[in-house]
Amino acid sequence: MSDLPFGFGPSDRDPERRNEPGSDAGNDPFGFGALFGGGAGAGTPEELLGKMPLFAELQKLMNWSGGPVNWDLARQGAISSLAAGSQPTSDAERTAVAEALRLADLWLDQVTDLPSGVDRTLAWSRVEWLEQTLPAWGRLIDPLAERVVGAMTSALPAEAAAMAGPLAGIMGRMGGLMFGAQIGQALGRLAGEVLTSTEIGLPLAPDGAGVLVPQNVAEFAAxxxxxxxxxxxxxxxxxxxxxxxxxHVPWLRQQLHDAVHAYARGIHVDRDAIERGITEAMGSMGGIDPSNPESIQALLGSGVLEPEETPEQQMALRRLETLLALVEGWVDAVVAAAAADRLPGHSALAETMRRRRASGGPAEQTFATLVGLELRPRRLRDAATVWGAMGQRHGTAERDRLxxxxxxxxxxxxxxxxxxxVARQGADDELRSLSADDAADRQDDDTED
Structure with a gap:
């Protein structure tokens, strides 16, 4: 690390050189001359500030143009929150995870016709979990954040519209910073708690990767x-x-993402209500100064720009919650069938996991912070009842056929x-069987005729 903080040039402390002709060192002991236009190396203020590490970092954050969420800031914030508490995985932990996943697949082969989806086993540290799942979070969250930012800027009243050029740019950058900071905090907390790559109900790891986080698993087991x-x-x-x-259900991942994005597409604002709220907020804040980031941040944080949930969003949210519950319920049912007679503590562990999911966590807070979207399978017990009863009454093949x-x-x-x-599924099967028999009888009659 350089001993010269913030990129300032060293002062020339040689008293004999201070008085050399053409030297400005005596009048510029800290090398500020170039910053204010002096010297041959002078450039624009932006170029000069960009050469100073502190200001260069701030410039990078404010000039983010990679999307509605500043993911560089989110990553930095999440990793910094994990730096002190994340432990690297050991060889013994990697071996234990690989053996557990292989044995789990053997047990599951006996209770479902769906083949294995694991082609490699991984034991991730908390930081590795964060780094490896960031692309999936970006695909999921960016459409939500983009709609929120768009709704906020489109709802600016006439007074703010006059400043639309600079204000829109500032709001976009401030929105990216705010989302990045909030998501970074939430993902940092989530990485400190999450146990697997699929715990939140959505697949976050690369395809075929079976993942456990040994450090979090050990704390959970304790x-x-x-x-x-x-x-x-x-x-x-x-x-x-x-x-x-x-x-092996190729449309499932896309259906979950479509439900999230359908929620995002439904985001819009009541312009009249927003105008009234902004007018009141501007009065209480003494107006909005687009050159003052604190003024913009106060407006964004005042709550007046928050969109209201629409009927279309409520339908999308209901669909999402039902899909999440069906996924979780199926997992509960097949794990119960595989482990009930093999793991003495299965019932207690299953109930613990249900309470853990039902109470919400950092993953839910991430979405709730953005747009009020809750990733919570509220119908989990009902969904588990469907899958369990389907397996008992109609067999695993009919259960998985759904x-x-x-x-x-x-x-x-x-x-x-x-x-x-579940009862209707049996009736439907009988109707299909009767229809097939009737069709066969009619074909025989036609042949005899």
């Missing part, structure tokens, strides 16, 4: 009073089951009466 090996195997079962679903097309899955209304949905 709080449930079960042997660490049993907890690790239980979590490996959940990870391997989730990956089977996402690997994933062959999105129209076959239970709807939110079906989850109100899950056993009725």
């Amino acid at each position: 709080g449930v009073d079960r042997p660490a090996e049993e907890v690790r195997l239980f979590l490996a079962l959940r990870e391997a089951a989730s990956l089977r679903l996402f690997a 994933w062959s097309h999105p129209d076959l899955l239970p709807t939110s209304d079906d989850l109100d009466e899950p056993l009725d949905f």
Whole structure:
């Protein structure tokens, strides 16, 4: 690291050189002359500030043009929050994770017809989990943040529209900074708690990667009073089951993303209400100065630009919550079938996981901070009842057949009466069988005629 802070040039402390002809060192002991236009190396103020490490970093943050979320800031903030607490994974931990995932796949082969979705096993540290899942978070969050920023700028009243040029640019950059800072904090907390790559209900790791975070798994095991090996195997079962679903139900990942993006597309604002709110906010803040970032930040944080949830968004949110519940419920059902007679603590661990998901966490806070979107499978118990009853009454093949097309899955209304949905599946099978028999009889009659 340089001993010259902030890029300032060294002063010339040689008294004999101070008085040399043409030397300005005596009048410029800290080398500020170039900054204010003196000397042959002078440039524009932006160029000079860009050469100073502190200002160069600030300039990078404010000039972010990679999208609606400043992901550089998000990454830096998340990693800095993890730096002191993240531990690298050991060879022993990697071996234990690989063995648990392989055994989990063997058990799952006996309770589902869906083949394995794991082609490699990984044990990630908290920082590795963060780094490796950032691309997936970007694809998921950017459309939401873009709509929020667009809604805020489009709702500016006539007074602010006169300053639209500079104000829109400042609001876009400030929005990117704010989203980046908030998401960085949330992802940092999430990386300190998450146990696998699929725990939030969406696949975040590269395709085919089965992932556990040993440091977080150890802390989780310490709080449930079960042997660490049993907890690790239980979590490996959940990870391997989730990956089977996402690997062999090709439309599922896209359906989840479409539900999130449908929510984003529904974001709009009531311009009249926003204008009234901004007018009141400007009065209380003494006006808005586009050259003052604190003034813009106060406006963004005042709540007057927050969009209201629309009926279209409520429908998208309902669809998303139902899909998440169906995924989680299926995982619960197949893990229960695979582990009930093998893991003594399965019931207690399963209930702990249900409470953990139902209470929400940093992943939910990330979306709630942005647009109020909650990633919570509220119908989890009802969905688990559907999958468990389907397996008991109709067999695993019929249970898993429902994933062959999105129209076959239970709807939110079906989850109100899950056993009725299961009973109808049997009736539908009988009707299909009778229809096939009738068609065969008619064909025989036509042949005899």
